[in-house]
Each structure stands twice: as structure tokens, then as C-alpha cells.
Amino acid sequence: MNTIDNFLHNSCKANPNKLALIDDNSKFSYFELESEVKKFSSFLNQFPKKSVISLLFDNTSEFVISYLATINSGCIAHLIPTGISESNLNQQLLSAQPALILSSDLYFSKTKKIELKNLEKLKFSEVKETSSDIQTPSSNDYAYLIYTSGTTSTPKGVPISHASCVFSTKNIANTLQYSNNDVDLLPLPMSHSFGLGCLHTSLYVGSTLVLQKNPSIENILNSIKKYEITTLAAVPSTLSNIISNGSNDSLNLLSNLRLIITNSTFFPPPTIRKLKTFLKTGMVATYYGLTEASRSTFMIFNDDKKIESVGKPSDGIEIKIHTENKDDNTGEIWIQGSNVLDNYWKKEYSENISNNWLKTGDLGKFDDDGFLYILGRVDDLINISGEKVYPQEIERIVKVLSGIDEVVAIPMKHKSFGEVVKLFVKKSIDSEITSSTILTHCIKNLERFKVPAKIEFVEDFPRTDYGKIKRFMLKE
Amino acid sequence: MNFDGLKKLSLNDDVKKIFFETFPLLNEPDFDWEKTQNNFDDWDSFAQLNLITLAEAKFEITFSDDEITSIISAKTLLEAIKSKI
Numbered sequence: 207m208n209t210i211d212n213f214l215h216n217s218c219k220a221n222p223n224k225l226a227l228i229d230d231n232s233k234f235s236y237f238e239l240e241s242e243v244k245k246f247s248s249f250l251n252q253f254p255k256k257s258v259i260s261l262l263f264d265n266t267s268e269f270v271i272s273y274l275a276t277i278n279s280g281c282i283a284h285l286i287p288t289g290i291s292e293s294n295l296n297q298q299l300l301s302a303q304p305a306l307i308l309s310s311d312l313y314f315s316k317t318k319k320i321e322l323k324n325l326e327k328l329k330f331s332e333v334k335e336t337s338s339d340i341q342t343p344s345s346n347d348y349a350y351l352i353y354t355s356g357t358t359s360t361p362k363g364v365p366i367s368h369a370s371c372v373f374s375t376k377n378i379a380n381t382l383q384y385s386n387n388d389v390d391l392l393p394l395p396m397s398h399s400f401g402l403g404c405l406h407t408s409l410y411v412g413s414t415l416v417l418q419k420n421p422s423i424e425n426i427l428n429s430i431k432k433y434e435i436t437t438l439a440a441v442p443s444t445l446s447n448i449i450s451n452g453s454n455d456s457l458n459l460l461s462n463l464r465l466i467i468t469n470s471t472f473f474p475p476p477t478i479r480k481l482k483t484f485l486k487t488g489m490v491a492t493y494y495g496l497t498e499a500s501r502s503t504f505m506i507f508n509d510d511k512k513i514e515s516v517g518k519p520s521d522g523i524e525i526k527i528h529t530e531n532k533d534d535n536t537g538e539i540w541i542q543g544s545n546v547l548d549n550y551w552k553k554e555y556s557e558n559i560s561n562n563w564l565k566t567g568d569l570g571k572f573d574d575d576g577f578l579y580i581l582g583r584v585d586d587l588i589n590i591s592g593e594k595v596y597p598q599e600i601e602r603i604v605k606v607l608s609g610i611d612e613v614v615a616i617p618m619k620h621k622s623f624g625e626v627v628k629l630f631v632k633k634s635i636d637s638e639i640t641s642s643t644i645l646t647h648c649i650k651n652l653e654r655f656k657v658p659a660k661i662e663f664v665e666d667f668p669r670t671d672y673g674k675i676k677r678f679m680l681k682e
Numbered sequence: 683m684n685f686d687g688l689k690k691l692s693l694n695d696d697v698k699k700i701f702f703e704t705f706p707l708l709n710e711p712d713f714d715w716e717k718t719q720n721n722f723d724d725w726d727s728f729a730q731l732n733l734i735t736l737a738e739a740k741f742e743i744t745f746s747d748d749e750i751t752s753i754i755s756a757k758t759l760l761e762a763i764k765s766k767i
Contacts, residue, residue, distance in 0.1 A: 622727065623727075623728075623731075626731065640739070641739035642736060642739040642740040645732070645735060645736045645739055646703045646736065649703060649704060649706070649732055649736070650706065654726070654728035654729055654731075654732055655728045657728070657731070657732045657735070658735070659731055659735050660735070661739065
């Protein structure tokens, strides 16, 4: 099973009548899903192998069918987030050079302004079964192409091979004990590697995947009840919202889950502890990964002392801390393994890969027991009179205060200290928290030089198309 | 009722509070309006930055560089704030 297309095929063979996929409007058994994918592949087979097919869909069965059909036909699925800006879309398409852009009816209008030579544009509903020769991918072929979110710089094209994806999927399934008894709820975009990994895992083990377009708390809790969900994958803010705003009755619905998985480098400990109390016997877990190196570590929160760690390296993956001074235990995280991309798209950014080691740009350290901790980004370090300060340390302290949704610490130039800390704060709705409350809290909990010299409240942050905060845009 | 007196009392209390928050080791009996920076063990340049930032946040004011340099005691901080509000 070295290519992704085998996931669906094998699960269909094992259990054709089992429910594979549920979205807001439809349900598919494994047999029905494979039949739809085959029909769609017959159309895509007319494109030469390794052609790029750009896909613009939200969380629907249309995405799953288009994606799997693209892969089945030996083409490369370029996954576009639906919230993408016009300029970013143009930038990605110029780089990816797709032969076809496929979209749901809803998002087709986004493709109208694109003027790219030889680009065909189609709605999902316009694709018809044809009789082209069958094409199949090889394990070293690229399966999909995702552009990084551009949190820290210009988006980079990340092509992932079938072999790499199969390796990561097996790691997810084994570590988090997914099985065909699971019913997996996915309120996450599959155009992102977190959501896509959940789709792969579900197909690989032959479980049932419930797709949710709107990740509201009410929808999530309703689905958990309606479909007897066993695993939930969600971003930390969704989980924090469930904990903060769900009633006790609704939160009790979580008790039957066997797994909640999130993807944060920092998952607030109070949220983890609360989730664990509602889950009874289930696992709360996170992982550390990049689009370039999916699921490099896993952390199942069992030991409260390790609650701020992202866990240990996954099976078959090596992680080292690269330091300039060998006495330092903190440095840039480098990753090597079958989950790591071999090259960026068009072999750009080659400086980020050295002897198969991916230089992540993330700062981290291991503790004595081999647990990894993420401290921030190399580029985000704040240099205060020669002292290196990790913004995340400050952000973690401030996030403990109630009334704060999000917080970002950045360097601000200072005539005496070189740099000092400036804090951007997004308050929760109806929060009356003041900058003096935050400062008093910081003075109590941080060394003096780390206390912010300026606090600015913001309505929201500049964000990438994936919703991540663009820190570099906040810097002066 | 003497509202000016009440206002003055409240302002003094607020400034004292800023001092206790900035210098957590400072005890109530040791507080002295005239005590200067040189007589505090832990009033270094970063403490000065914390003190000024906290005062600016509490009173929603901004001090100039000269004003910051002149703040060397609770009394001078109180006067600097009074001149701004």
C-alpha cells in the first residue's frame, strides 16, 4: 500500500457497504465513494500524468471525490483554501501552473478573473465520465501540493509524495489508534495538511468520516450526538470555545469521544485539563508538524508535568536541535525522516534543506526525558540588551488571563535596550480587561526585562488565507 | 464634601499602588514618597521601564523622555502624573 489511492480501494474491498463519508447534504458508502471517484478519474485521465489540477472546495464530498480522482489519475492535487485572497490565488497559480482548476459552484466566481495560459476552468457539476486510458500513480510521484500559509514569509509550494503521505498516515493511525470502528468528525478544511491527514487516516483504516463546513460549537456538539462520533479533530481555538461556551449538558456529550486531536505548538493547559475531565477515558492529543514535515511528533496528554510539550518524535523520524554553541540546549529544530519533503516546488528555497534535514525555523528544546518543547520562531526572537526572549513565553503568561482571545508579542525598537517587548492583544467579546491589569500580571510573572513596554489592543490580526496570524506584518 | 480632597487621596493611592505592583518586595511601612531610585535595591533601568509603562497604562498618558528621566521617586511620579491629567 504505497500510494494513497490504495487507501480507498482496500477499505472498499474490505467493507464496501460501510458508510465512508457524510457531509451536510450526502452520504457515501465505500463502494459508492469508489464508484464516484472512478467516474471522476476517467475524466481526469485525459490530462498527462503529473499534471497539476488545482482544487477549490470547502469541506464537502465534492472535495474528497475531486481530490481522490486527481490522485488516482496520477496527477498532482493543488489544494487551495477557499478563503484565499485574489492576489494570493494568482501567485499560487502562477507558481503551480495547473492544467485545470476545478471548483465547487459556490467558489467558481473566484476563478473568473484568472488569466493563465492554457488553464481550463470547470465546475464540479460540469465534469462528465469519459473513457480515457487508466493512469495510476507511483509511490515516488507527488500526490498533492500545498502552499504554506505565509505566517512568517512568502508562501512556499510544498509537494508531498505518495510515499511520504502513506508513511505519515500509518504513523497517525498507529499512534492515535484509529480503527474502522471510529466515526471521525472533521470541522477543519481539508486544503490544510491537518484536515487532509484526517481524511487519509479515515480512508486508510476504513472508518466513517463526517465533514463539517461550519465549525460552530452548536454544529460540532450536534454532530457528536447525531453520528455517535468517536474522534474529533479541531484547532485549539475551537476546543477552547467549546470549553468556555458549552453548557454542562452539552459538554457531557464529549464523554463518549475516545480521542480529541489538535495541532497546536501551544495548547493552553487549562483547556487540556478541562477536556480531559469531560472525556473520562478518552485521549487528548496534539502533534507538531509542518506542511513540509507532517506529524513529526505526537503528544498524548497523560502526564500533567509534560503538558506544555508537543511530545516525542514519531516513529522513524529524527529531530535534532541545531545550536551555534554546543553548550546551548535551545536552538532551531531540524527534522529528518520519510515525512519530510524532498524539495520545495520547483526546487526553490533549497537553503531550507541540508543533507535531508529540514531546517524548520522553529526554536525548541528537549527535556531530559526526550520531550520536545516549542519556544517560538528563530526570526521572532526579541533581543533585549543581548538577552534573547521568546515571544511565546510572554504570550503564554498573558493568555492565562481571562478576557483575552489572542495575543502576540513582537520586538519594538528602544533607544536604551535595543529592543523591548510590544504586545498586541485581541480581547474576548465583552471583555473589560485593561492594559494595566495585563502589565501587573506580567510584572508578577515575568522577569523585568520581558515585561511589555507597550500594549496595543486590536480588533483582529492580519491573517493568512488559513487564518494564521501574520506576525511579520505587526513588526515595525 | 471636599471632592478635591477625595480626588487627591485617590490619586495618591493609585500611585502608591503602582509602586507596590512594580516593586513586589516593597512593604507598606517602607513606602516613602521621598525615597529615591538610589535607595531601592531593585529599581534598575528595567524597573523604571515597568513603572513608567504601568503608570502610562493606568492613567492613559504618555511621558516624554525628559519626564521619564525626572521620575526618581514616588513623589516625582505623582507630580508628573498630576501635570498630565
